[in-house]
Amino acid sequence: MTDPGESGPLGAGVGESDSGTVASDDGAAGDAAMEPAAVAELAERIADNVEAVIVGKREAVEHVVVTLLARGHLLVEDVPGVGKTTLAKAVARSIDGSFKRVQFTPDLLPSDVTGVNVFDQRTDEFEFQPGPVFANVVLGDEINRAPPKTQSALLEAMEERQVTTDGETRRLPDPFCVIATQNDVEPGQTYDLPVAEVDRFTKKIRLGYPDTDEEAEIIGRMAGDHPVESVEPVAAIDDVRRARATVGAIEATEELRRYVARLAVHTRRNARLGVSPRGSLALLRASQARAALDGRGYVIPDDVQTEAPTVFAHRIRSDSGGADGAEIVADALDRVPVE
Template identity: 75%
Template sequence: MTDVTDTTETTVEDDSGDLPPFGPTETARLTEEVIESVEAVIVGHRDAIEDVIVTVLARGHLLIEDVPGVGKTTLAKAIARSFDASFKRVQFTPDLLPSDVTGVNVFNQRTEEFDFRPGPVFATFVLGDEINRAPPKTQSALLEAMEERQVTTDGVTRSLPDPFCVIATQNDVEPGQTYELPVAELDRFTKKIRLGYPGTDEEVHMLERLVDDHAGHPVESLEPVASVEDLLRARRTVAKVEAAEPVRAYVARLATYTRRNAALGVSPRGSLALLRTAQARAVLDGRDYVLPDDVQREAQSVLAHRIRTESGETTGRQIVAEALDRVDVE
């Protein structure tokens, strides 16, 4: 049976193209408020929370690969609630169909016409839970949505909300019961991260807050600290951050290094993702210009999952580390 959780009504595309951007300082303050909001629910993962914020500001999508039970789903819910945004969750299973994600046309006997019933992809934040449990055919239902922010069913194309962000989780401990994500899908994820286990003190704090079932989960009582309009304005701030020619050239040289030293290197989409996340990272630090340090900080989580090597002894992370070490900053 398909498990689809819908926490809001279907949203429509936001018509807010005239919203002015924030200033870098104002955006940095806004993102800090969101991070603090999420930290009220997610203990001990500030770096991961910043990764999510950077991805969202960079107009991208996030893949979280980790063991079960470390808070991946809760993190996605907390981000959506902090922005007062629509949120829908899809539990990916082997029997899930593409139409269960995108929507389906249903015949209306009263009007004798087909009515479109939107799938859970029509939300600002869409959580694809354990996405690699579904076969590639179902996973491919997200390809158009993630790249073009639209869905085509029976020849009709419908726009998705703006902003739109997919946060997918991937189970990495049961390889015999999961499918490998297609390269084309992996390349559409701006960043791939891991949460990891909390520290001992952090876990004690988490147990203290959650031991009472009657108190409810903290994420359910989380109050918004920003709006979707704030997010759109912050995104426009990021898009205007200066990335000078030497920084752009540095990003291109890093990508070229991976192509020359791996069976499959970083695509131009990956280069663009790295530059956009570097812009977002600059804004988090209150700057309106990108430094090479921003590029280096984002490189591993943006590039490594896009690389395929011929030898199992060399990983994408190793290739990226070599590139950062050997490619000069000019």
């Protein structure tokens, strides 16, 4: 595979349009980008700030930062009480962004998420009351407790960064990132997420239990006020927009893009449902963000291999009794050559 070198042009990356022009989330091209080294420094500041309240989870925190910079969304599947909500709050506070939380329950309605038009008798007109989805960071807590109809209320928001109610479309804030948690210990009281929704999550991760020393540190920090309330911003929303513009322009050669595509094809040949083209694009964008975290202006195969397990595995549905998604991704990384 050709190595573009340190001087590779940033303009050869993957933007929002087919023409190669780098576009921001709101469709505007040419946002004032940072140098990759500045993005790396910004990402480190955010990760360090989040780690002040999330003890011993540096890798998980970096996955969140990568997702944010890759213009994606994150699904966190784990047991209760390991810090999923704290993680989302800390990220929002670190970038000085708005934060809203939605507690998904069996009786939650789609309009409880997206918003609803309410008739105002004083003006004799309908007025739109925005739902909690109108925030920079939206926490969907225990998303699999709500029925599929309510879960699907997020589909348009996650893919198109907009909400349509009563025929009127409204843009969501920029940046917009959904961090959803999924309960995996009470399957009898939850619903499976629709495949179309799962595919819209850039990454799926687990936080896991802390070890003894980490848990002792957590207990000490939580003895008084919750430390997340004292988290101060270390970046501005505009910094995140500029960093995203840089990440979208990180160079990915044709050979690198074909490597991503071959990995996706391998999953389709070895599972009932393999990775979609949306998943391939998500992997490339996550790889661009990973390259930026290292201060590089170009993607290398190591970036792809680092990101593939958390980007690909949750999109795969294997035959009953067969290998799970993680095993299929591991097999793809082992068998598909880097050319």
